[in-house]
Amino acid sequence: MGRSPCCIGASGLKRGPWTPEEDQKLMAFVHKHGHGSWRFLPEKAGLRRCGKSCRLRWINYLRPDIKRGKFSLQEQKTIIQLHALLGNRWSAIAAYLPKRTDNEIKNYWNTHLKKRLATMGIDPSTHRPMVAPIGSASGDPKKVSNLTHMAQWESARLEAEARLVKESSKHHQNNRTSALRWRRPAQRVDKPRFLTY
DNA sequence: AAACGGTCCAACCGCAAACAG
């Protein structure tokens, strides 16, 4: 599964899918010692993996507080609304869905929600109605209902935006929370953002 | 039953922020 291993050889580190034994080792080690430094964890835990791989495995799969399985309707709505506000900041979105991982949310967005929004006539990257020829909805009840739906989304989006502004001013007093901390996306300056930070 | 195409998702890569010295 996943991409094919590429680091076997000189480094002697294993890549690719994790075996149940490796999972067991990692879980046992983290439960006993905590993860501390991921860099040195694999060696201490007796794993021939890089720290990055261990961290990913723990965060996305082995952590005890992970809820797996289908996303509820409420979760889906939350993701869509947060995405409208935050863009592809999956870790920030995941902070609002405590039992879901950023990777899982990202996957779900890319495979389900993005397409669903597109079929509703909403641009998934901007959360605005897709550009259509002027007057294209006139007369067609299906298209009219689509636009009504879009309007509902837009108002939900604005509502959520207002809430976030309120929240963030609160957060400003406290320490910066990781959920709201803005990191400039790597190599993504060319992508249009719905909101500016 | 086999071939094909589409979907799903675990795991990788590259980059930038954060941190340490």
Add this chain to the structure above:
DNA sequence: ACTGTTTGCGGTTGGACCGTT
């Protein structure tokens, strides 16, 4: 202030799985 290292994030990949023909 600078440099090197570690951590965390988002984008992407590709094999497994599933439905359809």
